[in-house]
Amino acid sequence: xxxxxxxxxxxxxxxxxxxxxxxxxxxxxxxxxxxxxxxxxxxxxxxxxxxxxxxxxxxxxxxxxxxxxxxxxxxxxxxxxxxxxxxxxxxxxxxxxxxxxxxxxxxxxxxxxxxxxxxxxxxxxxxxxxxxxxxxxxxxxxxxxxxxxxxxxxxxxxxxxxxxxxxxxxxxxxxxxxxxxxxxxxxxxxxxxxxxxxxxxxxxxxxxxxxxxxxxxxxxxxxxxxxxxxxxxxxxxxxxxxxxxxxxxxxxxxxxxxxxxxxxxxxxxxxxxxxxxxxxxxxxxxxxxxxxxxxxxxxxxxxxxxxxxxxxxxxxxxxxxxxxxxxxxxxxxxxxxxxxxxxxxxxxxxxxxxxxxxxxxxxxxxxxxxxxxxxxxxxxxxxxxxxxxxxxxxxxxxxxxxxxxxxxxxxxxxxxxxxxxxxxxxxxxxxxxxxxxxxxxxxxxxxxxxxxxxxxxxxxxxxxxxxxxxxxxxxxxxxxxxxxxxxxxxxxx
Amino acid sequence: xxxxxxxxxxxxxxxxxxxxxxxxxxxxxxxxxxxxxxxxxxxxxxxxxxxxxxxxxxxxxxxxxxxxxxxxxxxxxxxxxxxxxxxxxxxxxxxxxxxxxxxxxxxxxxxxxxxxxxxxxxxxxxxxxxxxxxxxxxxxxxxxxxxxxxxxxxxxxxxxxxxxxxxxxxxxxxxxxxxxxxxxxxxxxxxxxxxxxxxxxxxxxxxxxxxxxxxxxxxxxxxxxxxxxxxxxxxxxxxxxxxxxxxxxxxxxxxxxxxxxxxxxxxxxxxxxxxxxxxxxxxxxxxxxxxxxxxxxxxxxxxxxxxxxxxxxxxxxxxxxxxxxxxxxxxxxxxxxxxxxxxxxxxxxxxxxxxxxxxxxxxxxxxxxxxxxxxxxxxxxxxxxxxxxxxxxxxxxxxxxxxxxxxxxxxxxxxxxxxxxxxxxxxxxx
Numbered sequence: 051x052x053x054x055x056x057x058x059x060x061x062x063x064x065x066x067x068x069x070x071x072x073x074x075x076x077x078x079x080x081x082x083x084x085x086x087x088x089x090x091x092x093x094x095x096x097x098x099x100x101x102x103x104x105x106x107x108x109x110x111x112x113x114x115x116x117x118x119x120x121x122x123x124x125x126x127x128x129x130x131x132x133x134x135x136x137x138x139x140x141x142x143x144x145x146x147x148x149x150x151x152x153x154x155x156x157x158x159x160x161x162x163x164x165x166x167x168x169x170x171x172x173x174x175x176x177x178x179x180x181x182x183x184x185x186x187x188x189x190x191x192x193x194x195x196x197x198x199x200x201x202x203x204x205x206x207x208x209x210x211x212x213x214x215x216x217x218x219x220x221x222x223x224x225x226x227x228x229x230x231x232x233x234x235x236x237x238x239x240x241x242x243x244x245x246x247x248x249x250x251x252x253x254x255x256x257x258x259x260x261x262x263x264x265x266x267x268x269x270x271x272x273x274x275x276x277x278x279x280x281x282x283x284x285x286x287x288x289x290x291x292x293x294x295x296x297x298x299x300x301x302x303x304x305x306x307x308x309x310x311x312x313x314x315x316x317x318x319x320x321x322x323x324x325x326x327x328x329x330x331x332x333x334x335x336x337x338x339x340x341x342x343x344x345x346x347x348x349x350x351x352x353x354x355x356x357x358x359x360x361x362x363x364x365x366x367x368x369x370x371x372x373x374x375x376x377x378x379x380x381x382x383x384x385x386x387x388x389x390x391x392x393x394x395x396x397x398x399x400x401x402x403x404x405x406x407x408x409x410x411x412x413x414x415x416x417x418x419x420x421x422x423x424x425x426x427x428x429x430x431x432x433x434x435x436x437x438x439x440x441x442x443x444x445x446x447x448x449x450x451x452x453x454x455x456x457x458x459x460x461x462x463x464x465x466x467x468x469x470x471x472x473x474x475x476x477x478x479x480x481x482x483x484x485x486x487x488x489x490x491x492x493x494x495x496x497x498x499x500x501x502x503x504x505x506x507x508x509x510x511x512x513x514x515x516x517x518x519x520x521x522x523x524x525x526x527x528x529x530x531x532x533x534x535x536x537x538x539x540x541x542x543x
Numbered sequence: 544x545x546x547x548x549x550x551x552x553x554x555x556x557x558x559x560x561x562x563x564x565x566x567x568x569x570x571x572x573x574x575x576x577x578x579x580x581x582x583x584x585x586x587x588x589x590x591x592x593x594x595x596x597x598x599x600x601x602x603x604x605x606x607x608x609x610x611x612x613x614x615x616x617x618x619x620x621x622x623x624x625x626x627x628x629x630x631x632x633x634x635x636x637x638x639x640x641x642x643x644x645x646x647x648x649x650x651x652x653x654x655x656x657x658x659x660x661x662x663x664x665x666x667x668x669x670x671x672x673x674x675x676x677x678x679x680x681x682x683x684x685x686x687x688x689x690x691x692x693x694x695x696x697x698x699x700x701x702x703x704x705x706x707x708x709x710x711x712x713x714x715x716x717x718x719x720x721x722x723x724x725x726x727x728x729x730x731x732x733x734x735x736x737x738x739x740x741x742x743x744x745x746x747x748x749x750x751x752x753x754x755x756x757x758x759x760x761x762x763x764x765x766x767x768x769x770x771x772x773x774x775x776x777x778x779x780x781x782x783x784x785x786x787x788x789x790x791x792x793x794x795x796x797x798x799x800x801x802x803x804x805x806x807x808x809x810x811x812x813x814x815x816x817x818x819x820x821x822x823x824x825x826x827x828x829x830x831x832x833x834x835x836x837x838x839x840x841x842x843x844x845x846x847x848x849x850x851x852x853x854x855x856x857x858x859x860x861x862x863x864x865x866x867x868x869x870x871x872x873x874x875x876x877x878x879x880x881x882x883x884x885x886x887x888x889x890x891x892x893x894x895x896x897x898x899x900x901x902x903x904x905x906x907x908x909x910x911x912x913x914x915x916x917x918x919x920x921x922x923x924x925x926x927x928x929x930x931x932x933x934x935x936x937x938x939x940x941x942x943x944x945x946x947x948x949x950x951x952x953x954x955x956x957x958x959x960x961x962x963x964x965x966x967x968x969x970x971x972x973x
Binding site: 149173180298347421 | 682
C-alpha cells in the first residue's frame with residue numbers, strides 16, 4: 051500500500067511549489083529512481099559557444115567531483131551496478147540513475163557530490179571534449195545517416211534561432227571551450243529555480259527532505275524563460291538540403307515548423323493525426339502501410355509532431371526533451387538509390403492526400419481508441435513516469451500526461467482532427483533533407499521532375515499500380531536556387 | 544546487502560509456474576505486482592544458428608517479418624486493428640539462437656491477443672507476391688544497418704572465427720542471400736513447417752495475470768497445434784588451428800576499431816567455464832578495470848572499450864571491442880588487450896576484486912527488473928538457452944561459486960593464440 055503522503059504527491063506532482071520543485075513517486079519497490087532535470091540546455095548556449103550546456107552536463111555526469119576523481123567514482127559505483135546518465139536538449143538537462151535501496155546512501159553520496167561539487171579537472175574535459183567531437187564526426191556524420199538527416203532538418207528550420215545548433219555544439223566551438231566557460235554556465239544554469247527533483251521507488255520517508263536540503267545549496271536563481279522562444283522564420287517554398295557522403299542508400303527527412311506544442315488546444319488532435327499517419331516504429335500507420343508494407347521500398351516510415359531523438363534505437367520517446375517550439379516531420383527510412391525519387395514523391399503524395407481527405411470516422415475512432423490505451427505503455431517504467439510528470443510541469447499540464455491525453459481524446463471529434471490537419475499542415479513550404487551518395491545526380495532528377503516509374507519484383511494489386519501512375523509524376527516544385535549540396539565533412543563542423 | 548549476499552538466494556525473485564502441454568509447447572506464467580499491464584513473449588528456439596543450408600542465411604530473421612503478413616482469419620489489417628484497439632505495443636527480434644515475438648498490453652486483452660497469436664503461429668498464410676515485397680523490407684533493414692561499421696565488423700569476425708558452424712554468418716545474413724530472398728518462397732514454407740512448432744516454442748506471460756486462467760486460455764487456443772519432427776543438423780565447429788586476422792577498409796571517415804576474439808564456451812548453468820568467462824570480462828574490461836582506466840581515462844587513446852562473453856547455445860566468442868582515437872595506436876592497444884588477458888593466466892585475481900564483480904552482476908540483474916516487459920524480455924533470452932526461469936537462479940548461483948582459481952583456469956583454457964581472431968577497421972582519411 052502506498053502511504054497517504056504518496057497518494058497526495060501522485061495526485062499533485064508539483065506538491066512543493068517553492069523551488070526546487072519535486073516530483074515524488076514513493077513505492078515499495080526495492081529500486082530507487084533518480085531523475086533530476088534542470089530547465090536549461092542547448093538553447094541557453096551563448097551564440098558563440100554552441101555545445102557549452104552539453105559539455106557542462108558531461109563534466110558532471112562523466113567527470114570527477116571535487117573530492118573524487120572520475121575513476122574513483124566508477125570504482126565506487128561498479129559493485130552497485132549503477133551509473134549516472136545524462137541528456138541535454140534545448141530546454142532541459144536531465145541526470146538520471148537507478149540504485150538498489152541497499153545502496154541508497156552510498157549511491158546518493160556520489161550523485162550529490164557529482165551534481166553539487168563538480169571537480170572541473172582538465173583531463174576530464176579533454177576526454178569529454180574528444181567524446182563530443184567524435185559523437186558529431188563519427189557517430190552522427192560517419193555512422194548514422196538517418197539521425198544526421200533529422201538533425202540537419204532541425205538546424206535548417208531553426209536557422210538563426212536559439213534551437214539552430216546541434217545539442218552537442220560544433221567541432222570548432224567544442225575545441226575552444228574552457229573549464230572557466232563550463233563553470234560559468236554551471237553557475238547561471240544550475241539553480242534551484244531551474245531544478246525539478248524526481249524521485250521514485252522505495253526510499254525512506256525522510257530521504258526526500260534530505261535531498262531538498264542538500265540541493266538548497268545551489269544558487270536560488272530566477273525561473274528560466276524557456277517557454278518563451280520566438281517562432282523560427284517561416285519556410286518559403288520548398289527547400290532541399292543534400293548531404294553528400296559515401297553511403298549505400300538514401301535517407302530522407304522533411305518537415306516544417308509547427309506552432310502547436312503539448313498542452314495547446316490542437317495538440318491532441320494532431321497527435322491523432324501523427325498516430326494515424328505514422329505511429330513511430332509501428333506497422334499500421336498510413337506511411338508505413340503504403341511505402342513499406344504495400345511496396346517494400348524500405349524498413350519503415352513515420353510522422354512526428356514532437357522531437358523524438360534516436361528513434362532508430364528506441365520504441366518509446368525519451369521524456370524531458372520538452373521544447374517551446376516543435377516541428378512537423380516525416381522520416382523515410384533509407385531507400386535503395388533507384389527508388390529514392392519515387393519514395394520521396396510517395397510520401398509527399400500521402401501528405402497531400404491527408405490534407406485533402408482527412409481521416410474517416412472509422413480511422414479516427416480506431417486511432418483514438420489506440421492512443422487512449424497505448425498511453426499507459428509510455429509510462430511503464432518509473433523513469434518514464436517521472437519524466438512525463440516533469441514534462442507536464444514544463445508544459446503546465448495539470449495532472450499526469452496520461453490523464454491529459456485521455457481527457458483530451460474523450461472529447462475529441464473527427465472534425466477537430468481534420469480541422470487541425472487543415473490548419474497546421476501543408477505541402478508548399480517545407481524543408482527536405484537527403485543524405486546520399488551522388489547528390490548532384492539526384493538533385494538534377496528532382497529538379498527536372500522527370501517521371502520515376504517503379505519496377506517491382508512481384509505482381510501488385512491494380513489500385514497500387516494506378517496510384518503509382520500518379521505518384522511517379524508527382525510534382526515537387528523545387529527551384530534550383532533552393533537546393534544546396536553540402537559535403538558531410540562540413541556538417542556541424 | 545540483500546541482493547548481493549554471497550549466500551545463494553533466488554536471483555529470479557518472482558514465483559512462476561511452468562507448464563508443458565501434450566504437444567510440447569511450454570507456458571511460463573509470472574504474476575508480478577506491476578498493475579494492469581501484461582507482457583507476452585513467444586520464444587521460438589530458432590535463430591540464425593538454424594540456417595544450415597547454403598544460400599539461406601538470414602532466413603530466421605526474414606521469417607520473423609513474414610509472421611506479420613497474416614492469416615485467413617486475421618489478415619494484416621485485422622491484426623493491426625486488434626492491436627490498435629488494445630493499445631498494444633508489439634514487435635519481434637531474431638538472434639543467433641532465437642526468434643521472439645513480444646506484445647505488451649492491458650490485462651483485459653490477454654485472451655484476445657493469445658487467440659490471435661495462436662492463429663498466426665498455426666495458420667500463417669501469405670502469397671508469393673507479398674513474400675517478395677517483404678524481402679525488400681529486409682533489404683531496407685540491411686541498408687539502414689549498413690551506415691555503421693558495427694555490422695561489417697561482425698560479418699568479418701564471424702566469417703573468420705567459424706568455418707563450419709552457422710554462427711559464421713550474422714542474423715541479418717549475407718547480402719547476396721538477402722538479395723536472393725524474393726526467390727525463396729517455397730523454402731519459406733518449409734522453414735515454417737520445420738520450426739514453427741510447439742516443441743520449439745515457449746510462451747511467457749508476465750504481469751498482472753492469474754496462473755490458472757492463463758493456462759486455460761493457452762490450452763484452448765494453442766492446444767491443437769501439431770508437434771513437428773525436424774532437428775536441424777547444426778555443424779560442429781572444429782577447434783581453431785591458429786590465429787586469424789582480417790582488416791576492413793571502411794569507405795568513409797571513421798575512427799579505427801581493433802576487435803579481438805577468442806573461441807569460448809557455450810552457455811551453461813552447471814559447468815563453470817562460461818560463468819568464469821562472464822566474470823572475467825568485467826574484471827578485465829569494465830569501467831573500473833585497470834585497462835579501462837589506462838586506455839580510456841588516463842592515456843585517452845581509446846574512447847570505447849567493452850568485452851563480453853555473449854550467452855549462446857553452442858560455443859561462441861569472447862570478444863573485446865576497442866575504438867581507438869588514432870590509427871597509430873592500434874597495435875599498442877591490441878598488445879595491451881592481449882597482455883591483460885594473458886595476465887589472468889599467471890596471476891590470481893584478488894578475492895576482493897572478484898567479489899565486486901559478483902555484486903555488480905547481481906545488482907545489475909536486479910536493477911533490470913523494473914517492469915513486466917523488461918522482466919519478460921530478460922526471461923526470453925534465458926528461455927532460448929534452457930527453457931526455464933530456473934536457469935537464471937542456477938547460473939547466478941554458479942557465479943557466486945566462481946573462485947580466483949576458476950578465473951585462472953578459464954583464462955588458461957580459452958585465451959590461447961590458436962583460438963584467437965582479430966579484426967581491425969580503418970576509415971579513409973578526410
